[in-house]
Structure formats: structure tokens, C-alpha cells
Amino acid sequence: MLEALGLSTAESQVYRTLVGSGRCPVDRLEQGTGLAGAQLDQAVAALAAKGLVALTDDLPAQLIPAPPDIAGETLLLARMDELQSAKGFLKQLTKEYREAHRPAALEEIAEIVPAEVLSQRCEQVQLSARREVLRFDAPPFLLIDESNAAELEQLAAGVRFRTVYDRAAIEGYAAQLEIRRYMDAGEQARVLARLPVKLIIADRSTALLAVRTDDGRAPGAVVQIHQGPLLDALVALFELVWDTALPLEPSPGEVHRGELSGSDAHLLLLLLSGLTDDAIARLTGIGKRTVNRRVRALMHLAGASSRMQLGWQARERGWITAQDLDGLQPSGNG
Template sequence: MLETLGLSNAESQVYQLLVRAGRADADRIHFLLPLSAGHAAEAIDGLVEKGLVTVTDELPVQLIPSPPDIAGEVLLMARMNELKTARGALDRLAGEYYRAPRTDGTEGVADVTPDEEVALRYEQIQRTARREIVRFDAPPYLVSDAVNWVELERLAAGVTYRTVYDRLALERDGAQEEIRQYTEAGERARVLHHVPVKMIIVDGSVALLAVRSGASRKQTVVHIYGGPLLDALVALFEMAWESALPLHPTADQSRCDLADDDIELLTLLLAGLTDIGIARQLRIGRRTVQRRVRELMDRAAASSRIELGWQAARLGWIAGPGDRVTPPESLPETRPRG
């Protein structure tokens, strides 16, 4: 528990024991804790050096703990100063990194992420988020993990996620269960028939963009930081978000009495999935899909599936908020501009 203040595990154990006991015989510490005599003595020396323990002159020698709120505050301030110094060093190194000459002419705009670093970079930039992450999600995927556990962690920490999924992303086996896991954790999700590009933007200040290049159509991941290109990508996401269809939407309950499973089916239908694709995602038969679509058409007095979509919007069967991405200028600068 106290290791983050610079204490070893043994020092943390000894100090907590002393705080609870008030004082203790130095020779008996290793009997009271699962520590050897050598490790106990080393821990005591470390605590004395850090100002957390005082050794008396009496015999047998007694160990008296310093008040945690006073001695601990001194250690905490020291660690904070160390972290501040380390952050300054990282900022200086980042400046050198982004100013370094590059052979692809992307100085001050972006850099290409090596293939072997893509998964790590994808995880790292999510962990730097303080407010919002927005994404275009489409296969084929470059990160093999089935579930983005980092997203679930960041959602729990209060970071907002907005994702626009490509229709093909919804046709994957198990896609509905996976996406529902994110939406139930707080992700706001929408779908387009086709997203213009695969990307993730963090706090409006940094992005990863997957682009296809060469005859092999190999995907290259580009790390983009502050500048006009990033601003354009933010604007692109917002336009797509406004026109995308909400996934797992909440209907207007004052105007609609559709069951949740009917809303889910309607959403997949309007996203462009085939009857077979809908059946696979909902784990029902294709004929069941066709029957339920016909029932929705009858309820909406629609003569075609196209008209069903129009009527669904008019009747309030599908709805979703039009949230905006966090403007980059409202956040502290995290990358040097070119």
C-alpha cells in the first residue's frame, strides 16, 4: 500500500505494524512479521533513513513510528517532485522526438507506427485520455484482442467513448455481445453503412489513423498529433456521428411501445445488415427475422422496408443524442505543434 511512496514491501509491513502497535522491540520485529532477521534489520534502517521511524537509546532498543500524516506527507511531496521532474524530462524528449528528421516528410504532423508497436500504442493513447475518446471502428482489425479491456477501464474511470461502427463490424460473430458490453459500460455507439477511415482520436489532441498503401493494400498506422490534419479528422468524425444511426437506442417512450428486441432488430435492419446477418447477430432464424420485420412494417403502415425506416424515425422508434467531441483548444497541450 505504501510502496508508491518509495517504501519497499518489507518497509511498508514494518511501518504499518509499528503504527498499530505504537512502538515495538527492534529485536522482535522479524518474529512478528514473515521477515528474516536480515530483511527486518534492512527495513528498519530504510525507515529510519526516510524519517518514518525513530530508534531509542534504551535497551532493548525500541522503534517509535513517526506520525503518518506528517512523515508521510513529506515523502508524498518528495515523490510528487520526482514525478514532476520526470514529466519535464519526458516533455523534453517528446519535443526532440517530434522534431527529429524523418525520411517520409511528416515532420511536425505525424509519424508511422511500426507494426510491432501498434497494439501497445493503441493501448497507451487510450490510457492518456482525460475526457473523451472517439473512434471509427471497422474490420479488418490490427489488434487481435477480442475485447478492448482498456476501454472498459477508462469508461469506469469516467472517460467518455463515442464510436461509429462500420456495418461490417456488426456482422462479425459475437459483435452484438461485444458492443453491448461496451455500451452497457457507458460507450455511446452508432453505425454507418461505411465509415470513411479507421481511426481513434483522444481528447481531440492525438490520433491513430489506419491507411492502406501499396498494391498489397497493407494497412499502415499513422500517429497524428496537433495541427490542421488532426482538426480535419475531428470535423470528419463529427459529421459522421451526426448522420450515423444509434446502436441500442432508447426509443421515445412517450410515442413508442416497441420492445427492446424489436428496437435492436430495427437498428440492425436500418444499418444495412441482411436478414441472414441479423439472424446471426440475434441468434434467431432468418424466417423469424422476416416475420418480425413484416410485423414492424404493419405497425408502421409501411409498404416497404425503405418506408419502414422513414416511419421509424417519424414515430420516434429510434433516437439518439448528437454529442460533440471535446475541442482540442479546450485542453492543455499534450504534443508539440509543428
């Protein structure tokens, strides 16, 4: 047990013997401890240096043990000081280790994008794509300019863009016009009640990732993700969200849903997602009066006297599915 205080096994044996016997000639220790010669002399000298025993000038010399509660406490405090010093040294070594090894490993996976070059990096990542760009778009936005010129340039060059918009991103009049512009240029766009993060992925080889904020503050740290398991996970996340999200315009081969045509079913989903008639008109490229007329026709067909009743009847008649409803509901506070 005394080894914890820095005593060797031989030193502990000698001190325990002395504590039990009291004042004792050196030569008697050989019988009590089984130690002899140089091993015993070294143990006694070490105990004396630690203040645990005292040697008299008698012949033969006598050994007097120090009281354990006094000498032991002093030794314990000294040991604690040594351990604290060792702890501080370990912290310094840990810091040196991380500085020497960890940054290089992290740079292979991700890097923090400085705020001063964030807008430029967003543009560069999109322009680097040769096949496809995948995006989660939610406010506040990463680009300084209201218009994403890089997307329009890439769409004209034949690069495919698939974007899932957070519902909050398409509520403003200007945003709706801008999204309509991208869709007219070839963007495939969908909407989800709430996106978990802000994301841009270029050719599945690099990505920009940011945590969204809801109080108008600028995005927090933006990280560029390089090829590896983390990027693969982000691509998988995008595909899962894409499958759940609601298309902002019907696909060419969209089929009827019960009594509804594909376009009417799509209009109904946009309406139930919480978009206003004005927003639906701008996003679909039809007039507001046409939207009103088609909604009234849907209400008449469902026998509903209000839009709330229309939503309930749509679920009962199979015009919308459980998967559609999942895409209309916020997924959390993230």
C-alpha cells in the first residue's frame, strides 16, 4: 500500500516492521524483514532521506520510525505535488500532440471556411461541378448577392442542379421570383417544411455544410467537407430528404391520384404545405386567379366548404399520402 507514496517494496517492508517494533537496532531488521546486506542498507538510507526513520549515533546504530500520521502526511503532500506537476506536464504533451498530429488528419476530412471568403467559396464550389450540384437552401443565406449567378452559369453549361428549399426560404416575394428563375433555367426544386442544415455538394466530391439559424443571425461556422465517409453520409442525407420533399412543379410523367390529375394533385400539395396563393402562382408560373379557380374546383369536387376541410377530404380520398404529409411537417428545431 505504501508504494502509492513512492516507497519501494523493500522500503515499505522495513518501515512497517519498525512501526510495529519501535526503536530497533539495524541488525535485528534482518530477522524481521528477511532483507540483508546492500538491499537492507539501501532501503534504510531511502527511508531516512524521506524522513520516515532516524538513525542514532549508538553502536550498533538504532533506527527510530517517524510517526506515520506526521511523516506519512508530509510524504503524501509531496507525492500530490508531484502528481499535479505530472498532470500539468501531460496537458502540455497533449497540446503538443494535437498540434503536431491532429490538424493534418482533420484537413484531409474538413476545414473551416473563413467568413471573409465564404461567399467566394460558395461560388467556387458550385462552379467546380461538372455533373451535378445538390443543395439544401434555408435562411440566412451564404451568398452575399441575392442572385446565384454561378448556378445560372452552370445550368446553362448543362450541370444538373437539385435543390431542396426550406419553406421559410420561399415565403418572400423576391425569393419566389428568384426560385422561379432557377427553375425556368432547369433547376429541379423541391420544398420541405424544415431543413436540418444548409448544404452544397458538388459532384459528390466536396461539400459546404453550415448549421442553420432561426433568429436572423448569420450562419455559424461553415465547414468544407472533402471526400470520405462524412461526405458519403451527407449525400445519403440529401437523397433521403429529396425523396421526402415536395416537388415545386410536377414532373412530366406524374400520374393521376384518384380523381385528380397530376397537376391538380401537385397544386393541392403546395396549398397544404402552407404556401399562399400568390406564392403558388409565382412558383408554378400560373396566374393567381387560375390558382383560386382551381382551388375552388378542388373544394367543390371534395364537397368541402373550407380549405381546412379540403385537406381532410384529400387525405380521406387518397389524393395525398402519408409520405406527402411527412414532407409537410417540420422535422424538429435543429
